[in-house]
Amino acid sequence: MSVIDRTCDTITEPIYSNEYTTAAADQGLASCLLKTDTQNQWDAVIDTLLDWLKHPDELDYEEIIPPSRTIIGRACDIASWLRSRGSTPPLRVVPDGEGGISFEVRRKNSFQSLNLLKDSSVEQLLFRDHELIHRDSMELFDSV
């Protein structure tokens, strides 16, 4: 198992323990449709990241330090890996404003943020009813 696999397993325990696809796996055609939809949503996330590479001016705001090409590439790696697992796609992917990238996942009353920071470390935050109930961080890649 690669470092990414091991770390993503850890990272995704609360965020990407995907009850939707697990439940759907037993539902024949419905699960196929759902999985396709999941893949499409991940594709849209990766497209957004690639768009930032092609059009860096989109993030050219005084409030935002844009992510480097290396960080965008690593975010694509994470997204591709999670897509291959059929994990729940994020609601959106956004620059964190400090040179990193955040994947935001929402479910009912919970909100989760997987943050790839500027130095390539990864942080996960889990909020429930707006309370921060879980937080951890780890090294996923070599530092940049």
Place this chain on the structure above:
Amino acid sequence: MGDGTECIEDAEFLYRRIPKPWFNPSISPYPAFQAFRPNEKDTSGLSLTRAKYISPEKFAKGGRGKQYYIAILCAGDLRLRGIEVEPKPIPGECGHAELPGLTWENRRGDEQRRWQNLMAEKLCLEIKGPYPENL
């Protein structure tokens, strides 16, 4: 209207400028919480501006021709959640205000993260824009 040093009333509205990458109404009615994260300039508190001193359109124009949204918050709502807000007029912006409990230095604290999430998902009364409407 005062000179910006008068106390901020609980009923006053405040604006926070949100760069377009942090809000897409077709994806979510809420902005990303990063829109309420202090930047390096926010050493003494997250910057807001008092609605009574400026229109959202004018406030959004500070952004070098880029499109911004304007989030509207109420001072009393912030205080009810333990988030203090103080007047802090600066040259050229007498309506400038700050949240002294939320700074660049403490932005990653648990309480500060909670506040950022609260402001993004609960305390935004409305989001106007984008401004300018057409680029």
